[in-house]
Amino acid sequence: MRALIIRHDHPSEAGFVGERLVRRGFELVEMLIVSEAEYDRPGVTVEFPDPRDFDVIVPLGAPWSVYDDLTIGTWVGDEIVLLREALAADVPVLGICFGAQAMATALGGSVERADRPEIGWTGVRSDDPGLISEGPWFQWHFDRMVLPPEAKEIARSDVGPQAYVVGRSLGVQFHPEVTPEIVRAWLDNGGVPQALEYGYDPEELGRPRAGAREQSYALVDNFLDRIAGL
Incomplete structure (x- = not known):
């Protein structure tokens, strides 16, 4: 079986999610x-x-917003088309943060x-803790999803939706993939001043968290077994 990992920028890797796959x-x-x-x-041209x-x-x-096409150019629209085609073809998608937002947009959300x-x-409130545990999960985002009618929201925070299911696909606002190395890469690529601006300690953000790998593995297993049927 083959999994397409769409990395939007070089510091972002599949981490624990890739390991489990x-x-x-x-x-x-x-x-x-x-x-x-x-x-x-980042306004590059790519062929999906x-x-x-x-x-x-x-x-x-x-690190960009789905709606900021003035900065990131045409590829975000092309990716939304790819996700819409994947969903129409019943290809399971596990959308993470920006990926979940792009999938929601592909379905008619925003x-x-x-x-x-x-x-x-950050902890989340889950309707199905056996599928999406209440965390805490690592987050780093400034946007929120407005889910399309066909999506079933299954977890949320005070800021907005945190997880939803549509067909054989799952979108999560948080980052189950993060390893300490990924967080440090984000901090090294503009994350430090961003964290400080909003009152977060970069050193604290970069520390490993016990059980993070096991929590991520469980989410991937739940996605594959319960949602994607693989």
Whole structure:
């Protein structure tokens, strides 16, 4: 089985989610949208593959907003088309943060600026803790999703939706993939001043959290077994 990992920027990797997919027998095919050399000029042109060539698609997070096409150019629209085609073809998607927002947009929902950011380890309220535990989960976002009617919201915070299911796909606002190395990479690529601006301690954000790997593995297993049927 093949999983397409859509990496929007070079510091963002599949982390614990990728580890678990490999252990479940998936070959990871990574697609990097914005390279390190283009990080400050993310309006690149890319060609997305046919989603039907994959058994699972995992679009990861990004430092940009889905609606900020003036900055990131046409690729976000092309990715939304890919996700819409994947959903129409019944290809399971595990959308993470930006990826979940893009999937919601592909289904007719939208993304808007949140009242406040969520950064760091944050608990969520879950209707199905056996599928989505109440965390805490790592978060780093400034936007919130407005879910389309066909999506079933299954977890939330005071800021907005945190997880939803549509068909064989799952979108989560938080970051189950994060490892300490990924968080440090985010901090090294503009995250430190951002965290400080909103009153968060960069050193605290970068510390490992006990049980994070096991929590992520459980989410991936739940997605594959209960939602995607794989």
